[in-house]
Amino acid sequence: MRLSRLSVLLSFFIIVYFTQCRRHGLPPGDPDNGGLFLPKGFEAVVVVDSLDGAARHIAVNSNGDIYVKLRFPLSSGGNAALRDEDNDGKAEIVKDFDEYQDKSSYGTGMRIHNGYLYFSSVTRVFRQKLTPGQLVPDTKIELMLTDTQPPSQHDTKPIAFDDKGNMYVPFGAPSDCCQMEDRTPFSPGMDSCPMLLTRGGIWKFDANKPGQFQKDGQKFATGVRSIVALEWNDQDHNLFTMMHGRDYLHAQWPNYYTEWDGALLPAEEFLKLKEGSNVGWPYYYYDQLKGKLLLNPEYGGDGKKEGNGSDYTQPLIGFPGHFAPNDLLFYTGNQFPAHYKNGAFIAFHGSTSSAPYPQSGYFVAFVPFKNGSPSGQWEVFADGFAGVDTVVNTSDAKYRPMGLSMGPDGSLYVCDSEKGKIWRIMYKGDTSKFGQADLSDMIRRKKEALNIKTPDSIRDNLDKGNVSIAGKTFNTYCAICHQRDGLGNDRFPPLSGSEWVKGDKNSLIAIVLSGLDGNITVKGKSYNNKMPRLNLLSDENIAQILTYIRQNFNNNASAVTLEDVNNTRKALGGKVNKPGKQ
Template sequence: MKCFSNCSRRFLSLAWPVLPCALVLGVSIAFIQNGPLPALPKGDPDNGGLFLPGNFEAVVVADSIGSARHLAVNKNGDIYVKLRRVGPKGGSVALRDTDNDGKADIIQNFGDYEDPGNYGTAMRIYKDYLYYSTAGVVFRNKLTPGQLIPEGKPEVILTDDYKNKVHGSEHIAKPITFDNEGHMYVPFGAPGDVCQIKNRVPGLAGQDPCPQLEEHGGVWQFDAEKPGQLQKDGKRYATGIRSIVAMDWNKADNTLYALQHGRDNLVRTWPALYSAWQSAVLPSEEFLRVKEGSNAGWPYYYYDHMQGKKLLNPEYGGDGKKAGKGAEFEQPIIGFPGHWAPNDLFFYQGDQFPARYKNGAFIAFHGSTIRAPYPQAGYFVCFVPFKNGAPSGPWEVFADGFAQRDTIINTADAKARPMGIAMGPDGSLYITESVKGKIWRIMYKGGRSKFGKSQLAAMEERKNRTNIKTPDEVKDNLEKKILAAGGKSYNLYCGACHQGDGKGDGNRFPPLAGSEWVTGDKKKLIEVMLHGLNGTITVKGVEYNGVMPAHNFLKDEEIAQILTYIRMSFGNKSTAVGVTEVKRVRNMQ
């Protein structure tokens, strides 16, 4: 009896079912997996830096595992995370907590497969198989009870044979979800912004009809267990959806839900129609109830949550006011502010949290990149209460503090960006982030029946923070701060040659004022700043033959500030250069 009692205490404190003492007693693995769950571990004193509703606690399970995307938690508590890129040790990570302190003490990389891109995303468990994706392939591995790392070569379930053909390769992440009837759902994102013949060209009309909708811009349904499928083997389930990373099957109403990433940077392509403020907050990120045959209207329409309707895109004759036939397309159940980047969706089925969370939707907003000159926004996890397939109340801030700062000027300022959401067997919620790869486990420790407004009050106040609130068009414009920083760096690194007024020296060094090199292609300008320039060039009809030294010793943020400054000073009236744009050009070399 003493042996059994000791063994019982031991296996109840573990999150995995390999227990010699239990095996001696003949206790089956199945019993251990389905038996009493261990007590919840202590949360970190600071909740791992997160702000949560009252009586919720968080513990950091692991830190710095690599750029984490989606994750899945097995019924024994093992955690599986998809990394954005496949490294020397593989493209996935498995984690196990052997002593139930909330911290993973076994962390192993795995994944013997190729991924030429950097958009690996999906990680889901379906019928005891681990499903995960690269930009172009959905794989699966059989999970063996008690074994952390799946054995054998991954099985190819689906290959995107259109990924790098004809149209290009934007929005090619492959999140996945499953219904109750053996189907797998995979989005094929739009290869461009708004279906132009030449992508992202200012003022260029969109194609009508849009040929990209034949193989992109929608969701396809596949057999969840059939290997070797191509896109043609699936059925186009829904269309008119530009880009999906957040998607989940809601078991409560047996329906697919997804969030669409809205189009980019309206002010850059249509400056006569949209202001920088409108471009920062529009178009809405659409939370869609996706039924078979749904058409959400991309590329012809976008949703404006402030006007509460779908509007015609400017590439198709819109001006920010024309509704056209927008009402005929699938309307979102919620329109969130623009560029928050919804990157995972999870409908909560557990019983650990208060009853109001049951069947509600958790959304991870990865955070914006193109809101300048306004603060970047998102970078938090939202909760939407649900009832009968529709929101039953306004959305709430559930977890914030990932970025570790209030005003996020550049995306790179954020210390963490929430990415993936999954539930553990005890109802705990797990969240990944993509900057370094931290994982949080969020638990509820209070009385479930006493949870109410007082526990949510502090979270409601966080809606006033700059990463969540709608920015004031004047007060929250950061252009002066950005220009001040850029001007200081310009005078230090550039002013001696190009002069303080940007007019050059009239001899060796060309003017920046009115220069087509400055106001034109941003990529070309960034390349000059990073790598320098030698030889004869023509600026404003005059030839110059000097040497521009490379400035790649500067940080991405400093280069972005300098280039923004020269594009907005000396009479120039061009758009800002973002840190992400500099980083992208630097990484291309």
């Protein structure tokens, strides 16, 4: 009797469950929502667990087909196309396509506009006509825009379109803060920042004209350091973006900024841009704690001076520093509750430079909107991508949310840059009853999750007095790139087991004093990022740092002495920096 009654109850719940799915016309979510934490009433299904080449950005067509800009383009193509044939939420067909010039892991842009698939590399924007009903396009690839300058930092090419036939593309600034010596501690800023003539801004182009160059466009906004998230708002008829704030406030100016300041500042700025807007980079940064633009230390600031900051375009919201906003989407669908209508979803890729505090970001936020402006506090919409409670080093994060797109039924799609995982987020509840109570779990996450909350300056400090003086010096000046565990990340090489670290110590000292630029190979992998010279550090600090990395991170090499650094500095023609002097 008990077994029969249990079978009846089980059958009842199965019928109700699948009836609800049919009522919504949506597939069932995964039992664990693909590892995500979501507001009540929402479910997530994993469309594909991983893609060869991982993912950067994503676009969903009007028939539900998914197009992905691959992070690591394959020999068979730089893009991927996916199709769910039976509406179970899973992609049964996955095909790579399009071999095109200048394929780059950091090309950023995948949009569908007027029947064309637009996508980008770091120096080019392409488009390809889509054929209705056909998954993989076989039409000619058109080269729409070419950036003739060599690739450098912040050279992403996100794409946005207005309702008048214009295409907007940023040209990122190849610098952290337009210093005389980029990313070098205590280096002053350049007068009038000459790179602002052709960089650090957004240009407007003809969306339908192939073969354009930067000179063919019109500068729309300036003072914009680095942009990966860019979107036109069709309700407000304005361009919106999320700007990555500058780096290294504590590492470059420890006399003005504490480790806690460096972990939280400056803000990632949510901006509405009008033609002619000037956001203020490199002269100013936004302090979300003080709620104002402040003068950068490279230009005379000290963490308090406001200068003429009020004269520049002010952000709508200042998110905590280093969250890394990498996509922006205004929700225009009808599947989600009215609370989300016309609001903004933001994918935060996650920090690499929040140490000695937990790395932050790694979630999707939501900002409610009304009449083209935020109408409430920002919210946590989807979390759990990292797969761990505390992200000490970037490599700890299992997934990092990257691209956003809305499906024809109003589902929200999110892709990951580490393995190429794609989630489809759906609402299955009663939209008429959705309210604050349904957001309670996410409100708590905003206050408590270590990757989201404002860290306590003492309790959340991961060092807590357990790191040596040499370790702290390394964490201040080196861990931002090479990470506290010495494993590096996809952009910066590892120190653990590195032939550069374990080799000739005089060559290693010379690199620290002189910096390093250009392509290098470390443990069989190629890297091409500039290492700033740290010649303004004392010889004592340099000896401490190099001894630390040569005798930690699974390395076992001889110590570097103060005399070693003295001699190498003299050989390079520099003056010895005495202990304690910088």
